[in-house]
Amino acid sequence: MDFELPEELQLLQETVRKFVDQELIPVEMECRDGVKLKPEYRERFEAKTREMGLWMLDVPEEFGGAGLSLLGQVIVWAEVARSVALPSRGHSIFGPEVRPVLYAMNEEQKERYLYPLLREEKRACFAQTEPDAGSDPGSMRTRAVRDGDEYVINGVKRFISDADEADFAQVMVATDLSKGSHGGISCILVDMDNPGVKITAKYKTMMGYEPCEIVFDDCRVPAANMIGAEGEGFKLGQKWLGIGRLKHGGRAIGVARRAIEMGARYAKQRVTFGKPLAERQAIQFKLADSYTELHAATLMVYHAAWKYDQGEDMRNEGYMVKVFADEMSFRVVDRVLQIHGGVGLTTDLPIEYWFRDQRSRLITEGASEVMRMVIARHVLRQFD
């Protein structure tokens, strides 16, 4: 058993850490306009990431990407999350993001959607959540009914990130309500300029993002836009969601690490009643607990990613990572905010941003309760 990262991943980690320390952290409080990266900074950062070959990290080499292992990606996500320079969600600086569902496309679909996406000519969004079907895709009510060579889609999708900037959507639809998530859900590509598609609302969130509501009203889509066979959508979508949970984990350990760095430094500098905060047990315990929990989360995230790279099923590890790492990073940020006192509340430091953003992660892409529910199901199944 070897707990050391492979040498090349240690080197990748060191390289990205240096990039974050030298290029991102010095400008992190000025390079975003709200949650969006200012164009001049995007250009500057992307020139570097392209040069470093950190481009399309998760895209397989056969499609011109870096084909980086999931463990490698987790390491990059964690390092990048040490800075608030980049948007915490959506369009980062490593090229177009391609959800794995798109590799299941046939060649004709790839020509129309995948390749333009990889060439950055088109942008995509992923539409699954509905007003009454968040973590429970089986309750999905957006229906697609076959009509000759077309599907007719009717329904509402809510909290869809980047829908307002997307050229097409990968929409999860119910093709057989009686089957639910066991073969009743399909994935279909819908052009956003389809007359049957309307963005009807944008929700202002505490993280600054404005996810959209999309209404499909007799939206007619060629049957050739279905990815895979009818009923395969849930299976195809799950793969992405599994990786997404590890993305949460990677981000969580990066945020916690930087927060601890900041907390420890500040505790040594700040003197109250004649002593640095670092000499107070109340502060020491906060740092000790944070450091311990970060260590545990890091091992969990690495292990789940490693398991995925071995071709093994890591769904359970993924659920545990999401609930543990996200909650851990929120706790750590909360403690570090407390250590900083009033200064921590200002928008001059990244802490309040993390506080809002990491808190949101206990809800988005699978609420903590849902993660616990599926973990419990797994535990109970094991012990009859």
Added chain:
Amino acid sequence: MDIVVCGKIIPASTVTIEIDPATKRMIRKGVAHELDPAAASAVEEGLRLMEKVGGTLTLVTMGFNEITIGIRTALAMGATSAVHIFDDALAGSDTLATAKALAAAIGKRPFDLIICGTESSDSYSGIVPGQVARLLGVPPVTFATEMAVEGNTLTVKRQSESGYDVVEADLPALVTVTSGINEPRYPQLKGIMAAKRKEILQYSAADLGLAAGDVGEAGAREKVLEVGRPPRRDVGEVVEDDGEGGKRIADFLAEAKVI
């Protein structure tokens, strides 16, 4: 052209350096290491030259096992191979013993140019490059802020106290480059993945024909007598701005002949 970069792998910038009170040496074992920024500048300069004229670039370095990551960084940046001098008998070597080991390793293969940083960023002696040049019998050209190779001639713009000198030397030669000479590249992902397949040749003291008495603690002619913290600086003069603050600072700077 066969280029050798002679550089050091040092405790990472995130490590708080500690001194062993018994040996008065920096504690290097068990701490994270990285390619010295001074060495990274030397590698970068060598790579630019190699990309222009072709050839090879070999990093030659000495240290414990912990330094492998720094060697791989140089390989990931684009160095073609590396030589790692690694032997417990070398621990505690002074600058001359270090130079002997480096020169012996470099001398095992033909070379055209040796590039070093002006001094390492951990111990800052700045002596080793000159000693290596002497031991190999090549001219040392130091403090380069720009360098170029044309045919068999190395031309260097050399920083001096009053400005700069332009110096020429025939190859083979040794040049030390200042940290401002370039901005070292980040290793590319492809380079990182390729680095593990590149050769790292390991030499022991015996491989280099060095007797135990010549190197390490036993062979050291320098001895560190004492290590201490720098004295605390006084607060200096505090200027309260009563409307005349700017003038008083300007006067102070004029008096110090800064302006």
